[in-house]
Amino acid sequence: MYDVIIIGSGPAGLTAAIYTTRANLKTLVIAGGKWGGQLMLTTLVENYPGFPEGIDGPVLMENMKKQAEKHGAEILYQDFKKGDFSKAPFKIVTGEGEFEAKAVIIATGADTKWLDVPGEKEKIGRGVSSCAPCDAPFFRNKKVIVVGGGDSAMEEALVLTKFATSITLIHRGDSFRASEIMQKRVKEESKIKILFNTEIKEIMGENNVTGVRLFNNKTNKEEEMAIEGVFVAVGHIPNSKVFEGIDRDERGFIRVHDHYKTNIDGVFVAGDVHDAEYKQAVTAAGFGSAAALEAERWLENR
Amino acid sequence: MFYEMADVNFSDQNFEAEVLKSAEPVVVDFWAEWCTPCRIVSPIIEELAEEYKGKVKVGKLNVDENPSVSGQFNVMSIPSILIFKDGMPVKTIIGAQAKDNFKRAIDEVLSS
Numbered sequence: 001m002y003d004v005i006i007i008g009s010g011p012a013g014l015t016a017a018i019y020t021t022r023a024n025l026k027t028l029v030i031a032g033g034k035w036g037g038q039l040m041l042t043t044l045v046e047n048y049p050g051f052p053e054g055i056d057g058p059v060l061m062e063n064m065k066k067q068a069e070k071h072g073a074e075i076l077y078q079d080f081k082k083g084d085f086s087k088a089p090f091k092i093v094t095g096e097g098e099f100e101a102k103a104v105i106i107a108t109g110a111d112t113k114w115l116d117v118p119g120e121k122e123k124i125g126r127g128v129s130s131c132a133p134c135d136a137p138f139f140r141n142k143k144v145i146v147v148g149g150g151d152s153a154m155e156e157a158l159v160l161t162k163f164a165t166s167i168t169l170i171h172r173g174d175s176f177r178a179s180e181i182m183q184k185r186v187k188e189e190s191k192i193k194i195l196f197n198t199e200i201k202e203i204m205g206e207n208n209v210t211g212v213r214l215f216n217n218k219t220n221k222e223e224e225m226a227i228e229g230v231f232v233a234v235g236h237i238p239n240s241k242v243f244e245g246i247d248r249d250e251r252g253f254i255r256v257h258d259h260y261k262t263n264i265d266g267v268f269v270a271g272d273v274h275d276a277e278y279k280q281a282v283t284a285a286g287f288g289s290a291a292a293l294e295a296e297r298w299l300e301n302r
Numbered sequence: 303m304f305y306e307m308a309d310v311n312f313s314d315q316n317f318e319a320e321v322l323k324s325a326e327p328v329v330v331d332f333w334a335e336w337c338t339p340c341r342i343v344s345p346i347i348e349e350l351a352e353e354y355k356g357k358v359k360v361g362k363l364n365v366d367e368n369p370s371v372s373g374q375f376n377v378m379s380i381p382s383i384l385i386f387k388d389g390m391p392v393k394t395i396i397g398a399q400a401k402d403n404f405k406r407a408i409d410e411v412l413s414s
Contacts, residue, residue, distance in 0.1 A: 033346070033400020040339055040398075058338040077346075079400040095402035125379035125396035134337055137366070138378045207376060229378075 001100045002028045004295055005092050006073075007080050008107035008239075010037025011281045012271025014064040015288030016105045016295075021071035023296045028101070029068065029075045030094055036061040037109045038236070038272075039281055041131045043159060048281050060281070080108070085245045085264045102302075103266045103295045106243060106254060107288060110236035110272040110279075115147065119203035120230075127209030128230045132156035139164045139229045145212060147200060148233035149173055154182035156231045161191045164229070170198040172217060203230055238273045251276065260291040268295050310351070310361030314370040320359070322389040327411050329360040329404075332372060332382040342398040343381040350404060358408055385411050 004020045006013045009031035020027045039045065042057035051060075069075060078094035089100040112130040114120055120128055129135040132146075136159050144164045146157045149171035157169045169186065174196045176183050186192055195214075201222065202213040211226045238252045247255040247263040254262060254274040262269050270291035271284035312320055312330055321328045331347045333340040344362075351360035365372040365380060375384060375391055385393040385407060392414075393407045 033403065034339075034342060034398040036342070040342065056338075058341065077401065079402070095400055125382065125394075126376060127378055129379055131339070131379075134339055135379045137334070137336065208378070 001089060001102070002026050003101065003299060004028075004103045004105060004292075005030060005090070005099060005101035006105045006107060007083075007092070008032070008037070008109055008271065008273070009035040009065070009075070010039065010061070010107065010109045010271060010284060011064065012109065012273075012284040012288035012291070013037075013105070013107035014061070014068045015285040016107060016270055016292040017068035017073040018064070018071055019289050019292030020105075020295065021068065021073045023292070025296060025299065027073045028099060029073050030080050030092065030099075031065075031075050031077050032079050032108075033077055033095075035075075035077060036065070041133060042155065043133045045281060057281075064285075080242060083243060085243070085267055088266055090267065103268065103299055105268045105270055105288075105291050105295055106240075106246070106262070106273060107270045107284075107291070108239040108242075108273045109284070110238045112232065113235045113237045115200055115203075115232055115234065117200055117202055119205065120232075123203060123205065123209055123230075126207060127205065127228060128203060128232065130232050132159040132231050135229075135231075136160050136163045141165055142228040143226070144168070144229035144231060145170060145200075145225070145227050146231045146233065147171075148235070149176040149178060150233065150235070151178045151182050153233035154178045154186045156233050157186055157192050158182075158189065160231065161189055164191070167192045168195060168225070168227070169193070170195045170200070170214070172197065172199045174218075200230070236272065236279070238276075240273050249276075260287065260294045266298060268298075310359065312361050312363040312368070312371070314368040317363075317368075317371045320361070321386050324359055324386070327358050327392075327408070328386045329354075329358055329408060330384045330386065331360075331362045332365050332377045332380050332384065333362055334365050334380060337380045339398040340381045343383070346401045346404060347383075349401065350408070353405075354408060357412065383407075387411055387414075 003025035007030045039057035044054040046054040081093045084091040140163045145168045197218040204211040268291040270287040383395040
């Protein structure tokens with residue numbers, strides 16, 4: 001029996017683990033096979049305080065994990081399968097085992113949102129990607145397209161400039177929502193061409209990507225463009241579906257009741273799985289610490 | 303760093319002999335130094351090599367050093383894990399995954 005089981009191992013989950021272990025609570029982190037969260041798919045993180053030169057996303061996560069382990073957190077590299085939150089102690093089932101806890105913190109974050117257009121799904125990993133830092137070198141001397149208007153899309157485009165011959169950055173809106181500094185870097189890069197009010201209708205090609213059908217939502221005109229890679233950065237979907245009995249909003253974000261509580265007494269939530277607004281590594285970490293403090297208080301007062 | 307090299311390294315040179323002509327099924331982890339999610343998969347691959355010893359051959363292929371094999375099997379995203387049986391790729395798993403996903407795929411190949 002654990003005092004706290006934390007589901008998720010991004011900044012929210014691991015920060016929560018640092019706090020619960022330091023409060024002397026027996027803590028298990030269900031880290032997932034693909035541990036570390038979205039920062040594992042990034043390169044340099046420049047807005048996490050304490051690192052004036054920036055820090056590599058995966059290195060930051062490795063450090064957070066070490067810090068949680070140092071204070072006694074047990075880390076399990078298995079995927080969460082299901083949970084019974086109907087009565088205490090809560091039961092958590094993973095791919096290989098079953099665990100019990102007095103309190104649970106859900107910090108499963110969010111995953112890539114795909115475009116959901118014809119030709120996309122079957123070509124993921126064959127020209128369609130959501131991770132330029134992982135896949136960009138396969139697009140050396142090729143033409144690629146990046147979809148999105150936020151910081152992630154800007155980063156994908158900038159990473160690709162090192163490999164691709166040309167990068168077309170398309171966004172369905174008429175301006176980017178990315179931070180000013182990232183927009184500036186993209187606009188200064190001669191290899192990057194920007195198309196606003198533009199959406200992908202179809203990704204063409206048999207085994208690989210050979211082109212896309214673009215739609216201009218202002219002129220209603222369609223055109224085809226020969227392209228060999230499509231990088232998708234249009235946002236994320238909260239990983240909340242697996243939690244039966246936990247209230248979610250219409251977009252899938254877990255509903256928060258005062259101070260990081262879910263609708264179930266003793267089940268807390270932190271990070272991108274409930275946060276539709278900020279979605280930053282540092283806010284996730286902050287939410288993680290707050291949820292851990294709430295869990296600690298709740299266990300004490302029970 | 304985060305991981306050590308597995309014992310078995312496949313290459314453009316030894317791929318035919320070691321993988322395509324292998325009597326037992328072969329799990330190939332396509333990876334590169336610059337690929338951060340590959341660091342998640344590498345230790346899992348090493349555990350699988352140990353657990354399936356004698357039944358399945360498990361090893362890695364560096365895509366930067368071995369472009370010919372990577373191109374032949376259309377690897378455009380890493381980590382990609384391909385399982386070969388009788389000289390043919392029978393399963394492709396793209397992206398970092400939980401260990402049980404890899405085990406399920408290997409077990410399916412073994413029982414087919």
